[in-house]
Amino acid sequence: MNFADVVFFLFAAILLLAGLRVITARNPVHAALWLVLAFFTAAGLWMLLEAEFLAITLVLVYVGAVMVLFIFVVMMLDINLEELRQGFWDFLPLAALVAGLMIVEMVMVLGKETFGLVAPLAKPENYSNTKELGRLLYTDYVYPFELASVILLVAIVAAIALTLRRRPGLKAVDPAWQVKQSREGRVRLVNLKPQKPEYKSEEEDE
Amino acid sequence: MTYPLPDLLPALPEILVLTLACVILVIEAFFKDAKAAYVLTLLTLLGAAGVTAFTGGEMSVHTFNGMFVDDAMGDVLKLMTYLAAITAVVYSRGYLAERGIFKGEYFALVLFAVLGMMVMISASHLLTLYLGLELLSLSLYAMVALHRESQAAVEAAMKYFVLGALASGLLLYGMSMLYGLTGTLDLAQISAALREGVSSPVVLAFGLVFVVAGLGFKLGNAPFHMWVPDVYHGAPTAVTLFIGTAPKLAAFAFAMRLLVDGLEPAHGDWQQMLAVMAVLSMAIGNLAAIMQTNIKRMLAYSTISHMGFLLLGILAGTFAGYSAAMFYAIAYVLMSLGGFGMVVYLSRAGYEAENLDDYKGLNSRSPWLAAVMGILMFSMAGIPPFVGFYAKLTILQSLVGAGLVWLAVLAVLFSLIGAFYYLRVIKLMYFDAPHSTGAVAAEAGDARMLLSLNGLAVLLLGLAPQPLMALCANAMQLSLQ
Numbered sequence: 001m002n003f004a005d006v007v008f009f010l011f012a013a014i015l016l017l018a019g020l021r022v023i024t025a026r027n028p029v030h031a032a033l034w035l036v037l038a039f040f041t042a043a044g045l046w047m048l049l050e051a052e053f054l055a056i057t058l059v060l061v062y063v064g065a066v067m068v069l070f071i072f073v074v075m076m077l078d079i080n081l082e083e084l085r086q087g088f089w090d091f092l093p094l095a096a097l098v099a100g101l102m103i104v105e106m107v108m109v110l111g112k113e114t115f116g117l118v119a120p121l122a123k124p125e126n127y128s129n130t131k132e133l134g135r136l137l138y139t140d141y142v143y144p145f146e147l148a149s150v151i152l153l154v155a156i157v158a159a160i161a162l163t164l165r166r167r168p169g170l171k172a173v174d175p176a177w178q179v180k181q182s183r184e185g186r187v188r189l190v191n192l193k194p195q196k197p198e199y200k201s202e203e204e205d206e
Numbered sequence: 207m208t209y210p211l212p213d214l215l216p217a218l219p220e221i222l223v224l225t226l227a228c229v230i231l232v233i234e235a236f237f238k239d240a241k242a243a244y245v246l247t248l249l250t251l252l253g254a255a256g257v258t259a260f261t262g263g264e265m266s267v268h269t270f271n272g273m274f275v276d277d278a279m280g281d282v283l284k285l286m287t288y289l290a291a292i293t294a295v296v297y298s299r300g301y302l303a304e305r306g307i308f309k310g311e312y313f314a315l316v317l318f319a320v321l322g323m324m325v326m327i328s329a330s331h332l333l334t335l336y337l338g339l340e341l342l343s344l345s346l347y348a349m350v351a352l353h354r355e356s357q358a359a360v361e362a363a364m365k366y367f368v369l370g371a372l373a374s375g376l377l378l379y380g381m382s383m384l385y386g387l388t389g390t391l392d393l394a395q396i397s398a399a400l401r402e403g404v405s406s407p408v409v410l411a412f413g414l415v416f417v418v419a420g421l422g423f424k425l426g427n428a429p430f431h432m433w434v435p436d437v438y439h440g441a442p443t444a445v446t447l448f449i450g451t452a453p454k455l456a457a458f459a460f461a462m463r464l465l466v467d468g469l470e471p472a473h474g475d476w477q478q479m480l481a482v483m484a485v486l487s488m489a490i491g492n493l494a495a496i497m498q499t500n501i502k503r504m505l506a507y508s509t510i511s512h513m514g515f516l517l518l519g520i521l522a523g524t525f526a527g528y529s530a531a532m533f534y535a536i537a538y539v540l541m542s543l544g545g546f547g548m549v550v551y552l553s554r555a556g557y558e559a560e561n562l563d564d565y566k567g568l569n570s571r572s573p574w575l576a577a578v579m580g581i582l583m584f585s586m587a588g589i590p591p592f593v594g595f596y597a598k599l600t601i602l603q604s605l606v607g608a609g610l611v612w613l614a615v616l617a618v619l620f621s622l623i624g625a626f627y628y629l630r631v632i633k634l635m636y637f638d639a640p641h642s643t644g645a646v647a648a649e650a651g652d653a654r655m656l657l658s659l660n661g662l663a664v665l666l667l668g669l670a671p672q673p674l675m676a677l678c679a680n681a682m683q684l685s686l687q
Contacts, residue, residue, distance in 0.1 A: 105412065114406035115386045139209045143217075143270035147325060147337040150224060151344060154318045157231065158348030161311040 008048055015041040028074045036067050050123070053130040213269040216276035218261055219254045219284065220324050226250040227317035234310025243310035247295055247317060254320075255288040264684050268330060272392055275330035278684035279462070279532070282677060283327045283455050290452040290539050291320050293660065297547040297653050298444030304554065305442060307352050315352075316448065319345035323456035329463055332381050332391040336374075339424065342456060343370050346449055350441040362440025369423065369433040377420025383413025384468075393468035400471035411475055418479045421464065425457045427517060428486035431510045435494075438506035443553055443560065446502060447546035450509060451539050457513075458535040461520055466528065466686070473523050480521035481613060487514025488620035495627045502560050504627060505545055508586060511624055512538050518617055519601045522608040529682040530600035533675055537585075537597035537667070544582040544660040548575070551653055565631060567640025576635045578661035585664045587628035588621050592668035600675065 018038035025031040039062045046055035137145050214221065227250070230243045262281035268274065295316060302308040322342030329335040347370065351363035385391055387409050388399035404410055422430040438446045465476055491511025498504040516538070519531025552559035552575070559565070569576040585592030598621060605614040667674055 109406075109408050109412045114409050117386075140271045141273075141333070142212070143273050144331075144333045144337055147334065147341065150318070150321065151337065151341050153228075154315070154341060154344050154348070157311060157314060157318075158344065161309075161315075161348060162351055162354065 004048060008045065011041045011044045011048070015045070028079055029071060032067060032071045032074055035070075036063050039063050039067070051129055053133055212271065213267070215261060216267045216269050217274055217328075219258045220321060220328070222257055223250060223254050223317055223321045223324065226253075227314050227321065230310055230314045230317065234314065238310070240308050240310050240313075243313045244295070244299060244308075247313040248292055250317060251288045251292045251295075251320065254324075255285055258284050258288070266685060266687075272394070273331040273334045274328050276328060278681040280327045280459070280685070282681040283459050283532075283535075284324055286536050286539065287320060287323050287327070287452045287455050290455065290543055291316065291448070293543050293547070293656060294444075294448045294451055296656050297543075297550050298447060300653060301442070301444045301550045301553055304556075305353055306355075307442065307444075309352075312349065312352060315345045315349050319349070319448070320452065323452060323459075326456045326463075327459040329460075330393050330467065332384070332393065332396075332464075332468070335393075335460060335463060336378065336381065338456075339377075339460065340374065342453060343374070343424075346445075346453070349445045349448065350437065352445070353442045356440075356442065358440040359442055359445075362437045365433055365440075366437045373420050373423030373430070376416050376423065380413045380416025380418075380420060383409055383416065387413065393463060396468045397470055400469065410472055414469065414472060414475050415479065417464065417469075418476055418483070421457075421461055422483050424460065425454075425513045425517070426510055427483045427513050428490040428510060429483075431487065431490065434510055435503050435506040438509070439500060439503045439560075443502065443546065443550045443558065447543070447550055450505070450546050451543050454509075454513070454539055454542070455535055458516065458531065461517075462528065462532075465520060477521045477523060480517045481610075484514040484517040484521065484613070485616055487511060487517070488617060488624075492620045492624040492627075495624065498627075499562050500560055501549060501562050501565070501631070502546075504562070505542070505549075508624065508627075509542065511620065512542075512586075515598065515601060515617060515621075518605055518613060521613075522601075522604045522610060524604060524608050525682065525686065526607055527601075527604035528686070529675075529679040530597075530604045532678040532682060533671075534597040534601055536674065536678070537593045537664075540660065540664055540667070541582055541585050541594055544578065544657065544664060545586065547653075547657050547660060548579050548582070551575075551657055562631065562634060563641065565634045566638040568635040570640055571642075574658070578658060579635060580632050581661045581665055583628040583631050585668065587625040589625070590668065591665070593664050593671060595668060596671040596675070 015038055018034045018041060021034040022031050022038065025034055039058055043055040043058045046052075046058065226246060230246055230250075233239055233242055233246070258281055262276065262278070264278060266275055266277035269276070295313070299308065302312060319342050322338050322340075322345060325334060325338030325341060327338075329338055347363055347367045350366055351360055353359045381391075384396060387404050387406070388396045390396055390399065400410070419430060422428075423433075426434040438450065441449065465480075469476060488511045491507045491509070491514060495504050495507035495511070498507060512534075516531050516534050519527045519534055521527070522530075549559055552564070565579070568579065581592060585594035588594045588598040590596075598617075602614045602617060605611070605617070
């Protein structure tokens with residue numbers, strides 16, 4: 001067992017523990033923080049595989065952006081997790097049984113030997129994982145790359161369509177409209193001719 | 207370093223649909239003209255149909271580094287997808303307008319969903335297969351939730367989303383196993399690698415279980431059918447109409463690409479899994495449908511049984527079976543368009559014609575609509591001379607041809623059970639006294655005309671099924687060479 005193996009098992013153990021705590025933590029903020037730890041250790045595992053771009057992106061995007069937003073939302077919404085978790089312990093035996101079966105199957109099936117894997121060749125001196133990914137993404141994989149962007153577009157459209165509420169009769173002011181107003185639009189000078197009030201005398205009527 | 211530009215011509219329909227969907231988004235954002243979006247959606251689908259018919263040929267063309275394939279089967283399925291989407295959009299106009307969801311976003315999502323289906327139909331790579339599926343699913347989740355005032359719709363969308371995500375997870379896990387085993391994501395190369403023999407058949411079976419389970423989820427096959435009745439019931443009927451029709455063609459294409467193009471050498475393994483799923487689907491679908499009082503739920507369970515029937519054609523594993531399954535998928539989409547279309551058409555503002563009791567005495571209120579509904583129900587039950595009969599017949603023939611007589615016998619038995627609840631609708635329409643004696647509100651002339659055409663198509667294709675059957679057989683032959 002060399003040093004890389006030791007690091008791998010250390011990270012894997014922390015990752016599993018963190019994942020378990022995400023679903024068992026009673027406090028949603030704690031769950032979110034355990035998830036952050038899970039992302040960090042997963043990034044560590046990718047780093048071991050020399051996939052440094054993926055590792056850094058995982059930390060930047062998931063930890064830096066997604067999880068921060070997530071924690072904000074959790075803190076603002078004040079979710080009562082106990083209510084959501086009703087029945088968690090009732091279903092645990094069944095879930096544990098299924099999970100146990102899965103683990104047994106996976107241990108039996110998966111492994112280096114069954115896949116016939118060989119260790120990859122050492123990379124050349126000036127090999128850049130990021131550059132290679134970029135080259136593939138914009139050449140061989142340009143079609144799936146475009147599709148992924150369409151999926152993101154649909155996600156944006158869906159999020160806006162589901163949450164934007166146009167309420168009629170709002171009395172909010174529009175600063176841009178206010179600034180654009182000139183004197184001409186608001187003040188109208190009316191030229192009134194000086195007039196003498198006409199009095200109708202009763203004698204003329206008759 | 208230069209990179210040759212991929213041949214964009216085979217993907218022209220996809221490019222057209224994507225571009226015009228974006229145009230609709232712009233129209234919605236700046237002009238708020240839902241009517242223009244509606245017309246443009248129809249024009250887009252018609253245009254895409256024209257382009258597909260024009261660019262399609264007998265040859266299978268690969269492009270985008272082998273990730274995209276344009277073949278005869280794909281072209282036929284795409285044309286049917288446009289037809290189903292156009293019909294669904296026309297049927298649902300009045301329904302959407304009365305419920306305040308006649309908006310540009312709705313039509314943009316319809317087009318994105320159609321794009322997802324087209325990508326699935328034309329996929330020849332596990333990545334594009336999966337991305338097309340996600341594009342379709344994501345658009346459908348949003349469409350279900352679009353009617354925000356309805357608690358049921360939001361709940362249905364949530365269920366659909368969570369279970370759909372779970373199914374995607376299963377599918378991806380299975381795909382990762384296949385990748386680990388064969389070292390490629392390209393379906394043709396996977397097939398070649400499997401033919402050469404793999405290092406571990408156990409891993410292949412393990413990956414297959416996950417892939418087939420994910421597929422079953424998306425098709426709505428038992429035992430992964432739990433989401434179907436809830437989503438069909440909770441979604442606005444116009445969205446149910448959309449979900450229940452065109453995506454079934456894409457799901458069929460998905461199954462064909464994955465199981466036949468990619469995993470054909472492992473046919474023996476997946477045949478048994480599909481057989482279990484098909485029998486369970488037909489049993490659960492037909493038996494549970496008898497108990498329903500809501501026609502949307504009833505049609506949802508009937509969908510499950512029909513999808514089970516569809517699997518029978520695929521699992522036969524013969525050329526006849528594949529083309530029979532394709533014919534079945536097209537016939538089912540036609541019938542289901544009419545069935546859900548009728549529910550949409552009879553619904554009005556503040557009233558959903560979704561309970562079976564609402565169909566009591568329909569004949570005395572509108573004889574023509576009752577006749578069309580009667581044709582659709584007879585056809586779904588598989589009674590001659592309607593198209594549903596020939597769809598079932600060709601599948602049974604292919605099963606017997608492949609030596610799976612016991613499956614054919616089971617299929618006939620469950621179809622007999624299923625006939626009960628279709629015929630009950632006819633009994634309600636013709637022999638029961640109506641709740642209200644008023645005539646059916648005659649609005650939306652275009653929808654009424656299309657609905658009549660839909661019913662007549664089911665009858666005519668039943669009287670003369672040969673052209674469509676030949677088309678399916680031809681397309682399948684050209685694609686599978």
